[in-house]
Amino acid sequence: MAPWLELPYEITNVTAEEEKIIRKCLLGYTKPFVRCGKTGYVMPGAFRKHAEEIYNMQVRPDDIWVITFPRSGTTWIQELVWLVENNLDFKTAKSKPLYKRFPMFEITAQIPEIAFELIKANFMNLGNFQGLYEAAKVPSWKSLAEAPSPRFIKTHLPLSLLPPNLLNTAKVVYVARDPRDVAVSYYYLHKMVAKSLMRANFNHFWEAFRRDLLPWTPIVAHTNEAWTQRHHPNMHFVYYEDMLKDLPKEINRMCGFLNREYTDAEVKMLAEHLSFESLRKNKNVNNTTSANSEGIQFVRKGEAGGWRTHFDEKQQLQAEDFLVERLKGLDLKYPSFPLVESTRL
Numbered sequence: 001m002a003p004w005l006e007l008p009y010e011i012t013n014v015t016a017e018e019e020k021i022i023r024k025c026l027l028g029y030t031k032p033f034v035r036c037g038k039t040g041y042v043m044p045g046a047f048r049k050h051a052e053e054i055y056n057m058q059v060r061p062d063d064i065w066v067i068t069f070p071r072s073g074t075t076w077i078q079e080l081v082w083l084v085e086n087n088l089d090f091k092t093a094k095s096k097p098l099y100k101r102f103p104m105f106e107i108t109a110q111i112p113e114i115a116f117e118l119i120k121a122n123f124m125n126l127g128n129f130q131g132l133y134e135a136a137k138v139p140s141w142k143s144l145a146e147a148p149s150p151r152f153i154k155t156h157l158p159l160s161l162l163p164p165n166l167l168n169t170a171k172v173v174y175v176a177r178d179p180r181d182v183a184v185s186y187y188y189l190h191k192m193v194a195k196s197l198m199r200a201n202f203n204h205f206w207e208a209f210r211r212d213l214l215p216w217t218p219i220v221a222h223t224n225e226a227w228t229q230r231h232h233p234n235m236h237f238v239y240y241e242d243m244l245k246d247l248p249k250e251i252n253r254m255c256g257f258l259n260r261e262y263t264d265a266e267v268k269m270l271a272e273h274l275s276f277e278s279l280r281k282n283k284n285v286n287n288t289t290s291a292n293s294e295g296i297q298f299v300r301k302g303e304a305g306g307w308r309t310h311f312d313e314k315q316q317l318q319a320e321d322f323l324v325e326r327l328k329g330l331d332l333k334y335p336s337f338p339l340v341e342s343t344r345l
């Protein structure tokens, strides 16, 4: 048994002003939001109680972890990884929900924290949510400790908040996406799950996003942690935009990483299963195959560059400043944001 590790970072409450901005976008959370470590990752308050358990989770060499910032194509890559690793077992994939095959690590620090009456009024009739809620009641690090190998684990936590031996022990897949598309997609996710939990319009949401105040932000630092490890033999770094551009190519890259071989016909079949239209209809993957009253679904648009129709001119400039500023001094690149384009800072 490995020795119990103390957290190497501090957890502090966000400032009163920051709390106000967050709560404009997210209602119903029962505790003040917190910031973790020097980078200041924002998390719901319940994370404080669970952070040490999370940091001390026993990683297994045959685990496969998918790490993403929310709305970066997590679900898409999870289904890909799971099928590649499970001999393209479409039968099980079509009968068992993804959240059971590939549980979310820190869900206990999120969903049960939202006031139950709000959950009941807002989420319970949404696709797989009831099952997700029940699953979140048992801390995932406890259920995962009892789960048979190989385990498939999804998390939105950055590497620095995860067990320190993770990358040297297990395989990790990281998906990155243009933060501007993430911001739009994140906004619609909140609108979808809880219209009445959100007083914000896109402008409020963007303000919180660009100030790195929403849960799991700052996004660029989050992605950069994985990017700097991209040559580690256990790290597989993927861009959402590359999956959109050439899915079979990304499937083949993943097969190489996971040491799996499939024929071209099998890769084609997998690509069809993973297509936007197919995943959108798949109720084991798309948590909400029937759209909410505003027509929003979990698997929503599936585009690169859709942010252009949501950002006004001021927001476009703010976004450019945000990216230039956050990327300063890093060699992380987003294919959709070549830094040469930007001359404003």
Ligand code: A3P
Residues within 6 Å of the ligand: 068, 069, 070, 071, 072, 073, 074, 075, 076, 181, 184, 185, 186, 188, 244, 274, 275, 276, 277, 279, 298, 299, 300, 301, 302, 303, 306
């Ligand atoms: P949009 O809201 O921009 O459409 P996550 O799983 O991390 O929450 O990411 C959700 C985003 O991935 C959503 O983005 C969703 O539509 C997109 N997505 C899911 N499956 C996809 C697919 N097969 N093709 C393209 N995009 C997909």
